[in-house]
Amino acid sequence: MRTTFQDELDLLEATLQEEGALVLRALRGAINALEQRDHELADEVISFDDDVDARYVQIEEGIQSLLARQTPVASDLRLVLAILHVNLHLERMADYCVTIAKLSKLVPEVDPGPRFVEGFEEMGSRCEEMIRVALDSFGDRDLEGAEGLVDLDELIDRANRRVVERILELGEDPAMREYGLRMVVVSRALERIGDHAVDIGEQTAYLLTAEFREFTDASHPQPREA
Amino acid sequence: MTPGTRTDTIPIDVAPVEIAQQRKAPLPEVRDVVFDVQSLSATYGTTTAISDVSLDVYRNLITAVIGPSGCGKSTFIRCLNRMNDLVPGAKIDGKVLYHGEDLYGDGVDPVEVRRRIGMVFQRPNPFPKSIYDNVAWGPRVLGMRKGIDERVEKALRGAALWDEVKDRLKKSGLSLSGGQQQRLCIARAIAIEPEVLLLDEPASALDPIATSSIEELMHDLKREYTLVIVTHNMQQAARVADLTAFFSLDVEDGRRSGVLVEYDTTEKVFTNPADKRTEDYVTGRFG
Numbered sequence: 001m002r003t004t005f006q007d008e009l010d011l012l013e014a015t016l017q018e019e020g021a022l023v024l025r026a027l028r029g030a031i032n033a034l035e036q037r038d039h040e041l042a043d044e045v046i047s048f049d050d051d052v053d054a055r056y057v058q059i060e061e062g063i064q065s066l067l068a069r070q071t072p073v074a075s076d077l078r079l080v081l082a083i084l085h086v087n088l089h090l091e092r093m094a095d096y097c098v099t100i101a102k103l104s105k106l107v108p109e110v111d112p113g114p115r116f117v118e119g120f121e122e123m124g125s126r127c128e129e130m131i132r133v134a135l136d137s138f139g140d141r142d143l144e145g146a147e148g149l150v151d152l153d154e155l156i157d158r159a160n161r162r163v164v165e166r167i168l169e170l171g172e173d174p175a176m177r178e179y180g181l182r183m184v185v186v187s188r189a190l191e192r193i194g195d196h197a198v199d200i201g202e203q204t205a206y207l208l209t210a211e212f213r214e215f216t217d218a219s220h221p222q223p224r225e226a
Numbered sequence: 227m228t229p230g231t232r233t234d235t236i237p238i239d240v241a242p243v244e245i246a247q248q249r250k251a252p253l254p255e256v257r258d259v260v261f262d263v264q265s266l267s268a269t270y271g272t273t274t275a276i277s278d279v280s281l282d283v284y285r286n287l288i289t290a291v292i293g294p295s296g297c298g299k300s301t302f303i304r305c306l307n308r309m310n311d312l313v314p315g316a317k318i319d320g321k322v323l324y325h326g327e328d329l330y331g332d333g334v335d336p337v338e339v340r341r342r343i344g345m346v347f348q349r350p351n352p353f354p355k356s357i358y359d360n361v362a363w364g365p366r367v368l369g370m371r372k373g374i375d376e377r378v379e380k381a382l383r384g385a386a387l388w389d390e391v392k393d394r395l396k397k398s399g400l401s402l403s404g405g406q407q408q409r410l411c412i413a414r415a416i417a418i419e420p421e422v423l424l425l426d427e428p429a430s431a432l433d434p435i436a437t438s439s440i441e442e443l444m445h446d447l448k449r450e451y452t453l454v455i456v457t458h459n460m461q462q463a464a465r466v467a468d469l470t471a472f473f474s475l476d477v478e479d480g481r482r483s484g485v486l487v488e489y490d491t492t493e494k495v496f497t498n499p500a501d502k503r504t505e506d507y508v509t510g511r512f513g
Contacts, residue, residue, distance in 0.1 A: 002510040071461055073496045073508045210498035 005070045012062045012083050013139070019055035019090050020135040024128060026052065026097040027193065031124035034104040034186065035117050045101035052094040059087045078210060082203040086138060089196040089203075093131070096189040103182045108175040112166075116183065119163045123190040126156045130197035138204045146201035150215045156194035163187040227281045227471075227489045257284035260422060260452045261306060266320035267483075268301050268310060274483035275301040278320070281471055281489050283422075288444060288453045290467030290492065292460055294512060297473040298484025299456040303424045306454065307343035308336040341368060344415035348427040350407035352399030352414075357382075357391050360399040360410055364418040377417055384450075385413035386443045405436020409443065416451070423447065425455040429462065441466050460508055463492065470495040472504045 026048055033042040063084050066072065072080050130152045137145030164187060167180040198215055206212055261283035268275045276298035283289050283306075291299045301310065308329060310316040322329040329339055352360050361378045370377065378395075382388040387409040391402070399410050408428060415423055425444075429437040444453060444466050457463050463470050470492045476485040488495065488504040499505045506512045 005510065073460070073464070074499055074505050076509045077497060 002070075005066075005072075005076075008062065008066055008070070009072075009076065009079060012059060012066070012080070015055055015059050015062070016083055016086060016090070017135060017139060019052060019059065019087065020131060022048070022052045022055065023090050023093045023097070024131055026094050027124065027127055027131070030097040030100040030104070031120060033101050034120055037104065037107070039105050042101040042104045046098050049094050049098045052091060056087055056091040059083065063087075075207075078207050082138070082207040085203050086200050089199050093193045093196050096193050099189045100186050103186050107179050107182055110173075110175045110179050112170060112176065112179055112183075115166060116163070119159060119166065120183075120186065120190070123156055123159045123163070123187065126152065126159065127190055127193045127197070130156070130194050134197040134200035134204075138200060138207075141204070141208055143205055143208050146204035147215060149198045149201035153194045153198050153216075156191055160187050160191040227486060257287060259283070260285050260325065262321075262323040262326070263306075264321040264323065266302070266305060266318070266322060268298070268305055268319075269317045270313065271315040274481065276305075276473070277476065277483040277485055279473075279484075279486045280320075281486060283452065283454055284469070285452050286448055286450075287468040288448050288455060288466055290463035290470045291454065291456045291473060292458075292463050292470060292507075293473035293484070293487075294475060294507065295458075296482070296484070297475050299473050300426050301484065302473065303345075303426060303454055303456055306422070306424055307345055308339050309345060311336050341418055342420050343422040343424060344418070344420035345424045345426065346408070346411050346415055346428050349431050350404060350411050352402070352407050352410050354398065354400055356396045357399050357402070357410060358395040361413050361417045364414060368418055370418070381413040381417035382410075384416050384447070385409045386439065386446065387413055403436065405432050405439055408432060408436070408440060412440075412443065412447075416447070420451070422452045422454065425453060427456055427458060430458060437462070460496075464496045467492045472499075472501075472507060474503050474507065 026045055029041055029045040029048065032038065033045060063080055066080060130149060133145055133149055133152065136142070137149075164184060167183055167187075170176045170180045202213070202215055205215075259282045261281075263279060263281050263283070266279040267277045279298075279302060291302060293299050304310045305318060305322060306329075310318065318330055324339075324343070328334070353363065355363070358378055361381050362374050365371070365374060365377050379388060379392075382391060387406060390406060391397075391410075394401075399407065402410060408431075412423070412428075429440045432440065441462065444455070447453060455463070455467065468491065469489065471489040472487045472495060473484050474487045475482050488499060488501045490500070494500075495504060496508060499508060503512075
């Protein structure tokens with residue numbers, strides 16, 4: 001038994017889960033900053049990204065070292081490659097949180113009504129759930145849980161479409177239009193976070209089945225089975 | 227056992243690296259079977275070395291045999307050219323068909339078998355003779371006296387040694403470095419124009435640079451020869467072999483014997499092995 005090697009693999013995976021927990025905190029902070037128009041909190045979220053980046057680099061370096069020294073094969077190789085990809089997806093998610101935090105500082109002082117806040121709260125909560133499911137199914141090697149991310153993503157996509165419809169109803173007022181424009185980007189960022197969670201689910205499936213496959217294929221859409 | 231599919235021919239789904247290396251000459255879709263090993267068992271006295279091994283070896287591919295110590299890897303390849311005949315008490319059951327002909331059938335000359343199926347051993351073992359004579363000895367013994375100089379040169383070129391020794395052919399083979407001596411042994415083996423080369427841990431006594439040159443040589447040799455290599459070094463198998471056979475030790479009623487666990491493309495064995503015993507071995511979790 002290669003205990004040192006196994007310890008290194010365990011450490012990589014633990015750091016990945018830690019990075020995931022940081023992304024969850026960044027996301028909650030970004031949504032709260034947006035809803036409460038809290039610029040101080042937004043700044044915290046922006047600087048907090050350094051913590052995520054530090055984990056990202058630590059994992060990258062760990063993988064580089066592991067590949068160079070231990071030449072993992074079979075399920076170990078798949079785990080290392082999956083961690084490499086999941087690491088990137090988590091880092092991207094954190095970048096989207098920064099985008100949301102920055103935009104929350106740029107919105108003009110307008111009152112678009114409570115439906116927007118509710119819409120972003122719904123999308124944010126769904127993203128949090130997806131990140132949790134993605135991380136748990138990866139950690140638990142749970143294929144069914146990973147594949148279930150597609151359904152959760154569909155709910156975010158629908159919420160995104162609703163937010164866009166509401167933005168189109170904001171009217172001609174320039175301040176409102178600027179608000180709407182910025183909120184389209186926020187909505188898109190949340191929608192992309194959901195997509196990255198699905199991508200993490202695909203890495204779980206690869207780890208377990210050794211097959212690369214996309215859960216959904218936008219270029220070749222297939223009707224889902226009932 | 228046939229790798230992947232259970233037919234006499236396999237689709238060529240070798241590693242991408244391999245495909246890239248051979249891009250200039252596309253591989254045919256199917257391969258000829260050189261060895262068809264059927265339920266092969268080998269015993270030494272009361273000890274069973276390998277039990278019920280069935281697999282096919284394909285022309286112009288490198289087949290690696292890996293597994294823990296004592297699992298019968300060397301015994302297996304020694305059965306492929308009747309080298310075990312020389313071991314007192316050795317007994318074979320089952321069949322080894324070479325191009326459909328039973329190697330252990332009546333009237334088969336073991337010397338002719340070993341001419342067609344050459345072998346290179348773990349430690350380079352050149353004769354205490356000149357480099358030239360080391361290579362020329364086999365052809366001379368077999369009566370291949372015509373064009374002997376050309377034959378020696380061709381064999382030394384084939385073993386990627388010619389440029390290093392062409393100016394000192396009369397020097398002793400023992401004056402060469404370990405890696406050169408091993409290539410000299412390969413030249414000696416190919417001088418008699420075998421079809422198959424069996425390599426039993428050919429690089430285990432060599433340093434990394436000499437190992438690398440032997441591995442490169444193997445890639446070149448497979449254009450003309452069929453190679454079967456036994457190796458303890460899994461990364462070497464992963465680097466050089468098209469197909470990999472994993473042998474393990476089976477314990478039944480307190481008796482241990484080597485069994486073939488899995489045989490597939492090297493890529494499959496090292497990315498997604500089908501058997502947990504293979505997975506445990508290649509990932510280092512064996513035992």
